[in-house]
Amino acid sequence: MTTASRRPVYLNLLKIKLPIAGIMSIIHRATGVFMFFALPYLIHLLDLSLSGPEGFAEAHAAVHGLVGMVFVFLIMWSLMHHLLAGIRYLLIDVHYGVEKAMAQQTALAVVVAGPILGLLLTGGLL
């Protein structure tokens, strides 16, 4: 059986043109991994804010600084993309939105809504 090993393999990531659902799927993974790496800082903020009035003020100041605001935006974008993409996957599990046209539309909607909701929530939260 040499057939399998002779198949052409073409994995130039810069030249592969992914469909929108593929792009959405990669962002779902990337946001998940990003939020995993953000967990220690998020727990640190929770711990700090619950440690007392000084800690609360410190945590409040941290998320209201420039770097903190960018961080909150990235977390909110990730969270919203991951949540919306997750809802889309659950709907596909129950056979809703499986057809190509619908699947492409919902994937595009998730990719576009993520940063918009992220920005709105960052504004609403801070």
Next chain:
Amino acid sequence: MSRTASGLKAWAIQRLTAIYIGLFVIYLVGAFTLSPPADFADWKAWMGSPLVSVAMLLFVVSTLMHAWIGVRDVLIDYIRPIAIRATVLGIVALSLIAMGLWAAQALILVRLV
């Protein structure tokens, strides 16, 4: 347990935890946006109330399980050599347990003081 059943179990846990995390995140973000805690006393009263506290602890456990299954799937896709894969998976597992205990400690301590 067979490999198929174990994969199916992970699939089911990923969805069950996703539903809880999703609903709770919507509640958290909503509550924070509509009535943000004014000061420490306010924040402590909210996070220290029995219902929110237990819901937060359940959120922590759900997030850790969800993150474990998700990160595990990504690592198994990208790390082929078994020794490196096992080492990284071990580090991730211990890190997640440590983070869970850290968060739980903060949430429980605030109810005691």
